Amino acid sequence: MDLVDIISEKKFLGQEFLTWLWYKSEERGGSVFLPGTGDIQLVFEKHMLLESGEGESLEQLVCRGLQTELQEARTGLLMGKKLEQARIYLAKGDYEWRLTFGATLFECRNVSLPRTISSNDEAADPLAWEAKVLERIGMSEEALQTMDELFRIFLQTRASADWPQELARLKSWIAKGAEN
Amino acid sequence: MGLLSRTTTFVRYSVEGELPGNFWEFAAERIAKFSFRDIDDTFDEYSIGWVSIDNMFDSSFAHASYAVGDYIVLSMRIDERKVSKTLLQKYSRKEEERIKKEKEIPRLNRSHRVQIKEDIRLQLVKKSLPVPAVYDLCWNLANNTVLFFSTATKAQSVLEDFFKECFGLTIILQVPYLTAVHLLDLPGQERLQDLHPAILV
Numbered sequence: 001m002d003l004v005d006i007i008s009e010k011k012f013l014g015q016e017f018l019t020w021l022w023y024k025s026e027e028r029g030g031s032v033f034l035p036g037t038g039d040i041q042l043v044f045e046k047h048m049l050l051e052s053g054e055g056e057s058l059e060q061l062v063c064r065g066l067q068t069e070l071q072e073a074r075t076g077l078l079m080g081k082k083l084e085q086a087r088i089y090l091a092k093g094d095y096e097w098r099l100t101f102g103a104t105l106f107e108c109r110n111v112s113l114p115r116t117i118s119s120n121d122e123a124a125d126p127l128a129w130e131a132k133v134l135e136r137i138g139m140s141e142e143a144l145q146t147m148d149e150l151f152r153i154f155l156q157t158r159a160s161a162d163w164p165q166e167l168a169r170l171k172s173w174i175a176k177g178a179e180n
Numbered sequence: 181m182g183l184l185s186r187t188t189t190f191v192r193y194s195v196e197g198e199l200p201g202n203f204w205e206f207a208a209e210r211i212a213k214f215s216f217r218d219i220d221d222t223f224d225e226y227s228i229g230w231v232s233i234d235n236m237f238d239s240s241f242a243h244a245s246y247a248v249g250d251y252i253v254l255s256m257r258i259d260e261r262k263v264s265k266t267l268l269q270k271y272s273r274k275e276e277e278r279i280k281k282e283k284e285i286p287r288l289n290r291s292h293r294v295q296i297k298e299d300i301r302l303q304l305v306k307k308s309l310p311v312p313a314v315y316d317l318c319w320n321l322a323n324n325t326v327l328f329f330s331t332a333t334k335a336q337s338v339l340e341d342f343f344k345e346c347f348g349l350t351i352i353l354q355v356p357y358l359t360a361v362h363l364l365d366l367p368g369q370e371r372l373q374d375l376h377p378a379i380l381v
Contacts, residue, residue: 003352003353003355006355006357006358007355010355010356010357012376012377012378013356013357013360013375014355014356016377016378016380017356019380077380077381078381079381080379080380080381082380102331103356104355104356105191105331105353105355106191106192106354106355106356106359107189107190107191107331108188108189108190108191109189109331110181110187110189111187111188111189111190112186112187113187113188126244126245129234129244130248130249132184133183133184133233133248133253134248134249134251136183136184136188137183137248137251137253137318137320137327140183140188140190140318140327141320141327144192144327148359148363151356151359151360151363152363152364155360155363155364155368155372156364156368158375159364159368159371159372159375160371163378167378167380170380171380171381174380174381175381
């Protein structure tokens with residue numbers, strides 16, 4: 001299968017993951033447990049893009065708002081749409097990221113990396129410059145690795161005999177979200 | 181939205197194939213060979229090459245090295261002279277009208293019009309200034325992945341070809357399914373192949 005076929009045929013995998021991640025983040029009030037790390041903070045905020053169908057029947061729904069409960073997006077889920085893009089706040093240890101995550105291609109857009117001491121340096125000398133570059137790479141990779149770990153948890157359930165129970169809980173969360 | 185910008189945007193690629201044993205020598209030679217060549221003082225339409233992520237005018241990496249720890253950090257710079265379609269159409273039509281008047285003929289045949297359009301395009305290209313675009317990338321040599329700091333599909337497609345041409349290695353965008361293959365064990369990968377979309381309502 002070439003990459004174009006993989007993207008179109010397996011698109012559901014990323015979208016189901018992001019939808020499941022929204023459910024997981026709300027299940028424990030914004031805390032998600034990562035094995036080997038402990039609890040991290042993960043909150044869906046401000047901006048969401050939902051999709052259903054494909055090709056000419058593709059429908060998209062964009063929801064934005066600072067203080068909203070994302071009610072339109074929850075109704076969208078109930079209409080059969082899945083999450084394609086979401087603005088996520090992520091906190092792990094002392095570090096905080098904000099990023100817009102695209103489900104189909106695993107894109108990280110508008111990533112605001114954690115503020116660190118060397119971020120503010122002018123980095124005039126080569127060693128300081130190198131340290132700054134390494135730190136920014138490390139923080140970018142850390143955000144992706146955290147998403148990888150969350151994706152691994154999703155996959156282990158999605159491709160196991162436990163999926164029907166998890167799916168039932170996910171459906172119940174979607175139904176409840178649209179009622180409120 | 182590059183690596184050093186306040187906010188950044190990126191996707192991940194995997195690098196396929198084995199790196200040569202004398203990797204840093206190989207990299208130095210390939211990066212020098214494929215470094216950016218300026219076209220400001222020529223009439224060339226297009227130039228692509230590597231520059232420092234710190235300075236788009238530094239193609240010899242005099243101010244900042246591309247080797248940072250176990251990473252190679254580079255910017256892919258593309259300079260291109262572009263001609264807008266509207267301008268091309270206007271000046272092609274103008275030339276057609278001039279020729280028709282000069283030769284006192286009512287119309288020109290198709291091949292003649294195509295030739296006029298191409299001549300005009302070349303004239304306009306020579307008059308236009310090269311427009312630069314710079315895209316950062318960071319190659320993690322420990323796990324052979326590349327972060328590319330753009331989500332523009334055209335830039336990604338150019339990078340895939342240019343990376344292959346420069347280093348002789350194929351890079352593949354890590355979409356969820358391919359990421360999943362790396363994250364799961366063999367039985368998990370087999371189950372992954374059989375998954376179908378779930379209905380969530």
